[in-house]
Amino acid sequence: MTDPRRFASATLRNRQPILEVLQRVLPARGTVLEVASGSGEHAVFFATALSALSWQPSDPDADCRASIAAWTRELGLRNVCAPLALDAAAPDWPLDAADALVCINMIHISPWAATLGLFAGAARLLPAGAPLLTYGPYRRGGQHTAPSNAAFDADLKARNPAWGLRDLEAVEALAASHGFPLAEVVEMPANNLTLVFRKG
Secondary structure, eight states: OOOOOOOOHHHHHHHHHHHHHHHHHSOSSEEEEEESOTTSHHHHHHHHHOTTEEEEEBOSOHHHHHHHHHHHHHHTOSSBOOOBOOOTTSSSOSOSOOSEEEEESOTTSSOHHHHHHHHHHHHHHOOTTOEEEEEEOEEBTTBOSSHHHHHHHHHHHHHOTTOOOEEHHHHHHHHHHTTOOEEEEEEEGGGEEEEEEEOO
8 A cells, every 4th residue: 555644855854943933932722723734744743742732734735635644643643633625825714713823835835825815814713812933935125045045936936937935024014914913033944934923
């Protein structure tokens, strides 16, 4: 039988630095919605370390959801919920509430409509004061922060013209328009950033 688990090499490099931010920022208890969970490797790593939280992974891709479910079974985790079929750009999401939202490496590998939907959906689901964290590479002041990011941006746009690194300032303005002021920018390895927003 084919193993449905997927493996993303970047996960092993970035999961610990991301976890350190999550440990500071997430609530002690409650449900964390992860939008665009991909392979599920982040979900199970974070859920193992943050055992008092209920982790709700999601992804629009059926193969990714199968991978998430397989990783969860492999590790026997009881605080990881069954993955949801959730398209960030959709006007309706398949859940009504969450206590925090995490979105890793989606904003640059999706059309801008997904980012628009991310903050609109978060505004519907999250209570006042709840954190929303995004992780990935961004441009700042209209400029790439490193030559490697410029090359990555060009590669993404060659694969899909609707993809590409976004301006941090544009994401910040969008978030603020939905009631999520930017609370913190955390420098991460490999020229990535974690942006921490909190619902006003």
